[in-house]
Amino acid sequence: xxxxxxxxxxxxxxxxxxxxxxxxxxxxxxxxxxxxxxxxxxxxxxxxxxxxxxxxxxxxxxxxxxxxxxxxxxxxxxxxxxxxxxxxxxxxxxxxxxxxxxxxxxxxxxxxx
Amino acid sequence: xxxxxxxxxxxxxxxxxxxxxxxxxxxxxxxxxxxxxxxxxxxxxxxxxxxxxxxxxxxxxxxxxxxxxxxxxxxxxxxxxxxxxxxxxxxxxxxxxxxxxxxxxxxxxxxxxxxx
Numbered sequence: 001x002x003x004x005x006x007x008x009x010x011x012x013x014x015x016x017x018x019x020x021x022x023x024x025x026x027x028x029x030x031x032x033x034x035x036x037x038x039x040x041x042x043x044x045x046x047x048x049x050x051x052x053x054x055x056x057x058x059x060x061x062x063x064x065x066x067x068x069x070x071x072x073x074x075x076x077x078x079x080x081x082x083x084x085x086x087x088x089x090x091x092x093x094x095x096x097x098x099x100x101x102x103x104x105x106x107x108x109x110x111x112x113x
Numbered sequence: 114x115x116x117x118x119x120x121x122x123x124x125x126x127x128x129x130x131x132x133x134x135x136x137x138x139x140x141x142x143x144x145x146x147x148x149x150x151x152x153x154x155x156x157x158x159x160x161x162x163x164x165x166x167x168x169x170x171x172x173x174x175x176x177x178x179x180x181x182x183x184x185x186x187x188x189x190x191x192x193x194x195x196x197x198x199x200x201x202x203x204x205x206x207x208x209x210x211x212x213x214x215x216x217x218x219x220x221x222x223x224x225x226x227x228x229x
Contacts, residue, residue: 031215033216033217035217040221041152041202041221041222042219042221042222043204043217043219043222044219045216045217045218048215048216055215056215056216058216088156090158092158092217094215101148101160101163102217103160104150104157104158104159106155106156106157107156107157107158109156
């Protein structure tokens with residue numbers, strides 16, 4: 001019954017590897033987001049998709065590539081992982097855009113060694 | 114660009130007492146939303162309360178209420194009758210209603226400790 005689910009919850013990998021984080025929502029929302037929370041707990045938007053179209057891209061390195069196969073899914077693929085990519089990544093979704101609440105997944109803690 | 118400032122990195126409160134968390138923001142927009150999110154040790158981001166800028170009435174949700182001062186660009190959260198389960202990081206966030214700017218802009222967060 002989880003509304004916004006992310007997998008995996010934890011991801012430990014070596015520098016230089018490529019990894020993906022998956023996000024799915026069963027709320028019928030049409031807008032999805034990726035946020036990054038760094039080691040100091042600061043949360044910042046990375047991407048937003050509305051109806052599978054990219055609407056926000058906050059100058060994230062192009063090693064990060066979001067993919068939205070349909071409105072219910074927004075996956076995040078990261079190439080050539082670096083130490084600085086270690087963080088917690090949150091997926092969120094909302095119905096429509098500006099006036100509606102964003103619901104968050106439980107986060108994926110990525111550790112790059 | 115909008116910014117959100119939470120100037121107190123940490124606070125503590127005794128169980129059953131009241132605590133107020135401060136937040137200020139900067140924007141040139143007149144219509145927007147403000148939020149308080151709670152992040153307990155489980156890491157889950159939980160919405161506590163939402164305020165619409167065009168509404169003068171302060172939002173309340175059970176023990177949680179806000180003091181929204183639009184002219185001063187201030188949005189504080191009051192937690193009454195604090196409970197041990199209120200211990201968490203609290204984030205203030207701003208959201209534009211302008212198309213293409215639907216992201217949440219967060220403050221740096223504040224760690225609340227509740228003492229028994």
